[in-house]
Amino acid sequence: MKIGLIGLGIMGKPMAKNILKGGYTDLLVSDLNQAAVDEVVAAGAKAASNQEIGESCDVILTMLPNSPHVKTVMLGEGGVASYMKPYATFIDMSSINPVASQEIAAELAKKGVEMLDAPVSGGEPKAIDGTLSFMVGGKQEVFDKFKPLLDTMGGSVVRCGDVGAGNTTKLANQIIVACNIQALAEALTLAQKAGVDPQLVFEAIRGGLAGSTVMNAKAPMMIAGNDQPGFKIDLHIKDLNNALDCAHSVGAPVPMTAQVQEILQWMHNHEGGQKDHSAIAQYYEYLTGIQIGR
Numbered sequence: 001m002k003i004g005l006i007g008l009g010i011m012g013k014p015m016a017k018n019i020l021k022g023g024y025t026d027l028l029v030s031d032l033n034q035a036a037v038d039e040v041v042a043a044g045a046k047a048a049s050n051q052e053i054g055e056s057c058d059v060i061l062t063m064l065p066n067s068p069h070v071k072t073v074m075l076g077e078g079g080v081a082s083y084m085k086p087y088a089t090f091i092d093m094s095s096i097n098p099v100a101s102q103e104i105a106a107e108l109a110k111k112g113v114e115m116l117d118a119p120v121s122g123g124e125p126k127a128i129d130g131t132l133s134f135m136v137g138g139k140q141e142v143f144d145k146f147k148p149l150l151d152t153m154g155g156s157v158v159r160c161g162d163v164g165a166g167n168t169t170k171l172a173n174q175i176i177v178a179c180n181i182q183a184l185a186e187a188l189t190l191a192q193k194a195g196v197d198p199q200l201v202f203e204a205i206r207g208g209l210a211g212s213t214v215m216n217a218k219a220p221m222m223i224a225g226n227d228q229p230g231f232k233i234d235l236h237i238k239d240l241n242n243a244l245d246c247a248h249s250v251g252a253p254v255p256m257t258a259q260v261q262e263i264l265q266w267m268h269n270h271e272g273g274q275k276d277h278s279a280i281a282q283y284y285e286y287l288t289g290i291q292i293g294r
């Protein structure tokens with residue numbers, strides 16, 4: 001099976017290497033960043049243009065920033081879709097608006113091309129380990145055919161429904177993570193203002209009902225003042241914008257999402273969007289004049 005992968009950023013690069021390690025060695029890759037292409041070629045892939053990928057690959061994967069990038073690469077003038085054969089399949093692993101996934105799938109269906117939307121959770125460490133969680137939308141038979149390929153990059157690969165269901169699930173994930181991070185920052189700020197050591201608060205409650213993967217990953221960062229990304233504020237703003245768009249189009253109420261989005265936007269405006277999303281704690285530090293854990 002000839003595979004194409006477009007988008008070799010923080011996530012796409014290690015995912016390409018895991019596809020190769022998984023025994024799928026006929027891999028063509030492309031990215032605007034030549035250094036990223038060179039690194040993956042050194043690991044065993046071949047560099048190719050988007051046209052070559054479209055013309056020759058049985059399955060084409062993308063790992064791009066957002067809906068407009070995926071639409072341009074696939075459906076823009078001279079886009080990959082214009083070269084794809086009817087038997088080929090498109091799997092988009094980017095986190096994009098589920099409405100956009102459905103629009104792309106509808107365009108590809110006119111050419112007889114099947115599509116899965118297959119965003120991931122887990123970040124760079126799990127992309128490197130090959131233990132990402134995939135949330136997949138698309139036909140069952142297409143999912144069954146390509147699950148072994150996704151297994152080379154993921155520890156969990158779950159079909160959530162038809163095309164768009166993968167990205168809808170990802171939006172749910174991103175809402176839960178964002179609201180958890182904000183609650184954690186608010187709670188640790190309260191503890192510090194009330195004179196209780198946030199580190200001891202974390203140790204006392206992490207095993208109880210309030211404990212979470214978010215708390216375990218982000219409380220130590222907030223307490224140490226470590227804002228190295230991880231997952232950047234700007235990417236989370238992008239995901240929550242997609243959540244708000246989707247919610248408005250289906251009539252779902254999302255007041256918590258709207259509120260955390262405003263605070264992340266404040267962070268973008270005042271601190272830049274390149275810090276880890278746990279730096280939302282700095283918004284509370286700005287309001288109170290304290291520094292959590294220090």
Ligand code: NAD
Nearest residue numbers: 007008009010011012031032033064065094095120123124
């Ligand atoms: P990134 O910005 O590091 O990588 C995106 C890559 O796409 C870049 O290398 C860029 O050069 C390339 N690109 C952009 N336009 C292109 C084009 N027209 N043709 C070819 N290449 C093009 O982003 P990332 O962190 O790898 O994230 C990719 C997707 O995965 C995003 O949707 C993100 O939300 C999602 N995601 C990221 C993480 C994370 O922790 N970074 C975790 C889960 C999901």
